[in-house]
Amino acid sequence: MVIQDSDLTNIERLRWQCRRGMLELDVLLEAFLEQRYVALSPRLKRHFVQLLEFPDPVIHAWCVQGQRPEDEEFAELISSIRATSVA
Amino acid sequence: MALEKQRFDTLILGAGGAGLNAALQLANANLKVAVVSKVFPTRSHTVAAQGGVNAALANVLPDNWHWHMFDTVKGSDYLGDQDAIEYMCREAIPTVYELEHNGVPFSRLTNGKIYQRAFGGQSQNFGGEQAARTCAAADRTGHAILHTLYQQNIRAKTHFYDEYFAVDLIKDKEGIVVGALVLNIATGEPLLIESTTTLLATGGCGQVFRTTSNAHINTGDGMAMVLRAGLPLMDMEFFQFHPTGIAGKGMLITEGVRGEGGYLINKDGDRFMEKYAPNAKDLASRDVVSRSIVTEVRDGHGCGPEADHVMLKVNHLSEDVIAKRLPGIRESSRIFAGVDPVKDPIPVFPTAHYVMGGIPTDRFGRVMPTSEDNGEHLPGLYAAGECACASVHGANRLGGNSLLDILVFGRLAGHNIIDYVKDNGTHRPLDEAAVEQAMGRLARWENKGEGLSVSQLRNEFRKTMEDHAGVFRVEEMMAEGVEKVRQIREKLSDVRLTDHSSTFNINRTEALELENMIDVGLSIAVSALHRKESRGAHSRPDYPKRNDAEWMKHTLYWQENDKLDYKGVRVQPLTVESFPPKERVY
Numbered sequence: 001m002v003i004q005d006s007d008l009t010n011i012e013r014l015r016w017q018c019r020r021g022m023l024e025l026d027v028l029l030e031a032f033l034e035q036r037y038v039a040l041s042p043r044l045k046r047h048f049v050q051l052l053e054f055p056d057p058v059i060h061a062w063c064v065q066g067q068r069p070e071d072e073e074f075a076e077l078i079s080s081i082r083a084t085s086v087a
Numbered sequence: 088m089a090l091e092k093q094r095f096d097t098l099i100l101g102a103g104g105a106g107l108n109a110a111l112q113l114a115n116a117n118l119k120v121a122v123v124s125k126v127f128p129t130r131s132h133t134v135a136a137q138g139g140v141n142a143a144l145a146n147v148l149p150d151n152w153h154w155h156m157f158d159t160v161k162g163s164d165y166l167g168d169q170d171a172i173e174y175m176c177r178e179a180i181p182t183v184y185e186l187e188h189n190g191v192p193f194s195r196l197t198n199g200k201i202y203q204r205a206f207g208g209q210s211q212n213f214g215g216e217q218a219a220r221t222c223a224a225a226d227r228t229g230h231a232i233l234h235t236l237y238q239q240n241i242r243a244k245t246h247f248y249d250e251y252f253a254v255d256l257i258k259d260k261e262g263i264v265v266g267a268l269v270l271n272i273a274t275g276e277p278l279l280i281e282s283t284t285t286l287l288a289t290g291g292c293g294q295v296f297r298t299t300s301n302a303h304i305n306t307g308d309g310m311a312m313v314l315r316a317g318l319p320l321m322d323m324e325f326f327q328f329h330p331t332g333i334a335g336k337g338m339l340i341t342e343g344v345r346g347e348g349g350y351l352i353n354k355d356g357d358r359f360m361e362k363y364a365p366n367a368k369d370l371a372s373r374d375v376v377s378r379s380i381v382t383e384v385r386d387g388h389g390c391g392p393e394a395d396h397v398m399l400k401v402n403h404l405s406e407d408v409i410a411k412r413l414p415g416i417r418e419s420s421r422i423f424a425g426v427d428p429v430k431d432p433i434p435v436f437p438t439a440h441y442v443m444g445g446i447p448t449d450r451f452g453r454v455m456p457t458s459e460d461n462g463e464h465l466p467g468l469y470a471a472g473e474c475a476c477a478s479v480h481g482a483n484r485l486g487g488n489s490l491l492d493i494l495v496f497g498r499l500a501g502h503n504i505i506d507y508v509k510d511n512g513t514h515r516p517l518d519e520a521a522v523e524q525a526m527g528r529l530a531r532w533e534n535k536g537e538g539l540s541v542s543q544l545r546n547e548f549r550k551t552m553e554d555h556a557g558v559f560r561v562e563e564m565m566a567e568g569v570e571k572v573r574q575i576r577e578k579l580s581d582v583r584l585t586d587h588s589s590t591f592n593i594n595r596t597e598a599l600e601l602e603n604m605i606d607v608g609l610s611i612a613v614s615a616l617h618r619k620e621s622r623g624a625h626s627r628p629d630y631p632k633r634n635d636a637e638w639m640k641h642t643l644y645w646q647e648n649d650k651l652d653y654k655g656v657r658v659q660p661l662t663v664e665s666f667p668p669k670e671r672v673y
């Protein structure tokens with residue numbers, strides 16, 4: 001997917017992209033978007049937009065189960081998502 | 088501005104397993120098919136199903152569709168229709184093979200055959216030894232099925248309307264459904280899709296309860312559309328709760344935790360299941376454990392500042408056991424409950440998991456508009472999947488039978504639509520008044536000014552449903568619940584959006600979903616109040632026994648005046664003898 005700069009700032013669109021087939025992802029991704037997204041660097045914002053294109057079980061494995069993605073750059077975003085407070 | 092219109096042979100609302108399997112049959116038969124989904128298709132809730140799909144392939148242990156049928160009838164607490172159940176259990180076998188041929192990567196045995204797991208409720212020989220009937224693609228069965236069906240549909244040129252929200256069904260002057268009004272979420276533009284046949288495959292409605300394992304998209308939209316079209320919903324009082332969801336959040340904590348020696352405690356640290364189920368204790372059946380938890384909380388023994396949950400203790404198990412046998416639990420608990428189960432107990436509460444009821448259909452997926460069981464159905468309108476009630480799960484669904492239901496009846500609806508369209512391929516003129524009414528429901532959200540927010544009313548509604556129509560069901564509090572939900576429905580007109588933009592207006596989408604949830608919630612609350620017996624997932628401490636003489640019948644609920652009616656269970660299977668009701672003991 002080609003990501004435009006406008007994709008990074010369209011928060012409402014991202015909010016709908018955070019609607020997933022798994023409750024765990026709904027809760028975690030929406031909270032992340034709410035609490036942390038705006039303060040991210042453009043590079044990490046871009047990663048987040050990319051992440052939302054992955055299938056649910058992959059996002060679940062990385063963000064909930066803590067499996068390490070191969071791409072180290074993604075790792076930074078994912079540890080930030082995992083540190084989001086949802087409890 | 089004129090309302091844009093598009094025409095298709097068939098309109099399918101929903102792109103989960105049911106919708107996609109139907110679409111594939113139709114597209115392969117060269118019909119012009121539109122599939123509408125409010126989220127990208129492979130993000131449908133089917134993706135969450137990890138356990139697998141049942142079929143009596145007999146690859147691991149002896150098995151036979153007739154045994155599967157027995158288990159399903161018994162599991163349904165004798166409320167399932169035995170003709171539909173026979174059909175589903177027979178069709179399970181070719182359905183799984185068809186998926187395999189379409190490319191679903193099922194896990195395999197060393198001899199190359201599909202591997203099958205054993206699950207609760209599966210028996211050999213009509214209630215004998217454990218059977219192994221569940222086929223899985225590792226722990227990603229739902230994802231594998233959705234992904235495969237989606238790819239096949241793209242190849243077959245199914246037309247997808249991704250991120251379009253279906254608002255209402257549109258009828259002609261004779262009351263026949265001729266399409267639907269949908270909303271492009273990205274642009275805010277409405278679109279009228281005209282079709283000679285329409286299939287509802289919009290999935291479940293777990294979001295009506297505060298604590299649910301269902302994703303946020305499961306708001307019962309298709310069910311509510313059917314109610315507003317003047318059609319009934321069936322057996323809505325039957326909702327399956329899983330006893331251990333993370334408190335206040337809903338995510339499932341697998342039964343395996345208690346299987347490995349975890350147990351429930353109240354605020355005093357008492358192992359309360361010893362009191363409710365002295366033998367099975369924490370391993371008692373789902374409904375017993377769920378009710379015990381709610382009883383503890385109601386009696387003031389709940390934990391936490393609100394005293395509104397209990398604790399699942401696992402910290403007496405070694406870190407090693409937790410890591411090896413219960414992978415996933417530690418991470419889920421840490422993230423969603425903020426506790427490390429190796430050190431502290433996990434706060435839990437029963438979580439709404441699966442709706443057995445839904446849009447009444449016959450064995451061919453056709454929607455049935457009345458309580459007469461005389462073969463009458465609505466021409467051109469079909470339903471399949473969790474939003475439908477064929478009725479194969481009756482009062483209680485068995486694990487692995489839901490994916491089966493959506494695939495078998497999705498496929499079958501597809502085949503029946505093909506036959507119907509052959510003779511009824513012309514579009515009927517729609518009723519402009521029906522279009523205006525649906526457009527009016529959208530326009531209503533343009534009202535500005537002060538008012539309640541969507542989330543305020545949604546929270547109040549979901550809490551009310553949990554407290555008054557959830558696991559614990561006694562007359563007085565349920566009657567109070569019906570009144571409260573009615574009042575909440577009144578308050579809907581006081582709700583105002585905080586966002587009035589047209590593009591990606593999530594606030595408006597959520598308002599439409601809330602309205603749907605309230606309509607569906609009332610059908611649950613009213614149906615449950617009037618069923619004065621305990622059967623399957625519907626348990627009434629004030630009527631603790633199943634009462635076959637008076638209640639072996641399906642509930643039908645219509646929105647107008649909250650009308651109820653009943654119709655008999657179809658106890659006659661297609662080719663085999665009927666299974667007469669027996670006490671359900673495991």
Ligand SMILES: Cc1cc2nc3c(=O)[nH]c(=O)nc-3n(C[C@H](O)[C@H](O)[C@H](O)COP(=O)(O)OP(=O)(O)OC[C@H]3O[C@@H](n4cnc5c(N)ncnc54)[C@H](O)[C@@H]3O)c2cc1C
Nearest residue numbers: 101102103104105125132133138139253290472473489490
């Ligand atoms: C955590 C969990 C685990 C489960 N595991 C299993 C299992 O292992 N085995 C099993 O058999 N069952 C399992 N189930 C149950 C099973 O997953 C579901 O019953 C099943 O997937 C429902 O499929 P469906 O096709 O009916 O609907 P869904 O997959 O829910 O799809 C509904 C579709 O309708 C669309 N839609 C809804 N409303 C609208 C609207 N207004 N406008 C446009 N589109 C709309 C959605 O976008 C979606 O595409 C599980 C359920 C849960 C909650």
